[in-house]
Amino acid sequence: GQQLNQSPQSMFIQEGEDVSMNCTSSSIFNTWLWYKQDPGEGPVLLIALYKAGELTSNGRLTAQFGITRKDSFLNISASIPSDVGIYFCAGLKMNRDDKIIFGKGTRLHILP
């Protein structure tokens, strides 16, 4: 079935460092979404991307919709402790399939 390859699976960084994670797929998507999930809670939408090449920011977060429509990245600048959590990418297909496909998540750890 459809799969998104999200990497890295986990990251250990120092507070203040920048973070980058990405998702790739063999299929084309017409919407890319990035979510963050804190322990014991549901995912929260961070950024939604609707056009190839689109670059969108939300505070210290920046995400881009790849030109090929098969990839997206999320950057976090100047990380802070509350950035800890799991980040999921998700994509919606071109053929109006209502189901979104999730990546397996990137677990972000911030070292003291």
Next chain:
Amino acid sequence: GAVVSQHPSRVICKSGTSVKIECRSLDFQATTMFWYRQFPKKSLMLMATSNEGSKATYEQGVEKDKFLINHASLTLSTLTVTSAHPEDSSFYICSARAHEGGGNQPQHFGDGTRLSIL
């Protein structure tokens, strides 16, 4: 922003009990709601798509009679885990997509329900 409320947040009950979980879109109408199950340290696994006024569409391997879904209005979908057993213990999360804007609207998630069957 779009708010989805899920209730209850935590359920602990005995084996054989049926448990109902509610998912409400508070500030928008949702023609479509989704139910996911999430195992520890894993991604979300779609169980079923709930369409207002029609039968839910279940993913392969999900038992329809075990996980009953009702989407009676544009703001409410319910998932009932019937005769729950310990293997049904999990984190269940719903999401909803706004009615307006067509199929590209992002899904907004509830805070999840942690179900523990003793």
